[in-house]
Amino acid sequence: MKRLILAVLACVSLSVAAQGKDAKPAEPKAQPGVNWAGQVVRATGQGAPDLKAQTPAHARLGAERAALSDALRNLLGQVKGVSVDGTKKMGDLMEKDEVRTRVEGLVRGYKIVNRRYFSDGGVEVEIEVPLALLSDVVDPDTTQMLAVGKPDGDKSATGLVIDARGLKVTPSLMPRLLDEGGKAVYSIDSLSADARKQSGVASYVQSLEDANKSLKAGEKPIVLKAAKVSGADLQLAPEDAKKLAALNTAFLADGKVVIVLN
Template structure:
């Protein structure tokens, strides 16, 4: 009987693999730092009991959901030029680790449908183990390169995008621009990128108008970046200002335009950049990733 049950389960898994016509239902919640996916499972053959039928449908639904979760994870943008899939293709170790995480992804819910199928929701965090595997290994004050060209696309010739992992921004000193300083101790940073068509990423960057990097992986504590992400995202300015991540007195700036192939990096004015550098020299809100970005 046990052997017969195992054979039924094996056939159920095979049925899940060849019967995946249901539309994908997966999403990345950048606000909460979580990826979720929904799968539908049905029993591929007549079961010996209703409990066995439901168990096989649940198994199929879980396999379907995790397949969709994998496809969504592959498309997550790490930085302006690199997606998770790029790392998986270039590294067997990364691919193996991610597949292992997916096979143990949490089942968040399961409900039986009227037709006997089972809808399964699975999820995994963007932060923690996944971020530790994928976040750039950059240290504060690491080697510098020439500033990146952040001019609007319509006013310059198209130039080749930097390769994945290439250091493209400069940490060289920039002449300060007089600007009004925020009052009181600053607890975080809110960057309003609404209306620009910016997109979220695990490792976004801020540049000044001259292409010098103001915020990125080399400006943060890797521990904080892994545990909570380099930046949080919100859909409106008030939600960003009220988010506990940036504390009670965040400094707010408006992005001028997007940069990078994937539109995940932002350009701020030289004046705002000068103020931010001064604040960051005396306080640790950037190091602790206390940054919120407002998207459309």
């Protein structure tokens, strides 16, 4: 039976090779780890075919199961390395049984984003979970405790872009935006219950161009400059803090904030 499975897998390899230029190109492989712009954490896993299986189909199924198990283990490792607030990582919080149990349950709800099948019968899978769900695990209190601006303020802005270029920002699940006096004007406590699970506090991009293209910031975001940084916390200069205070910032409740790095 082992020889039969190997023979069938070899035929599959020849068939794939024979397709030549007519074959569809494989989707590009994403890098495992945290995608702060896309607000997901991703991992890959690989599995070899079960050569003791009764049929080639069962051998491939065994490879898929092994790949998913490997990916799940790797995803949990990636999650442990995610920064929470610039000082702690998820792995630190997961030392508590309650947090670890919730995170492990969340990770098991992964989404499969790609599969690759190899000529030897092996399989590779990519899986991911949204970062916003991790934020909700860390701070499950959905009470919106921080006001999000003047109801009668300027409504022209659709989102907020924080220009933090040149500052040593640590991308994190729960950054805070502070005024010149160190008072929080935006944090996870600004978010609605839905935004906690769907949007998260902020995304991070590498350029102003990327920020302006971001759906998260909307069509007409206001751009403010971060004057100082401490870990994940960003402090505005007095003039920019006043600009923000003058706006109707209802969009903050939806997490429409993008932070520009580098």
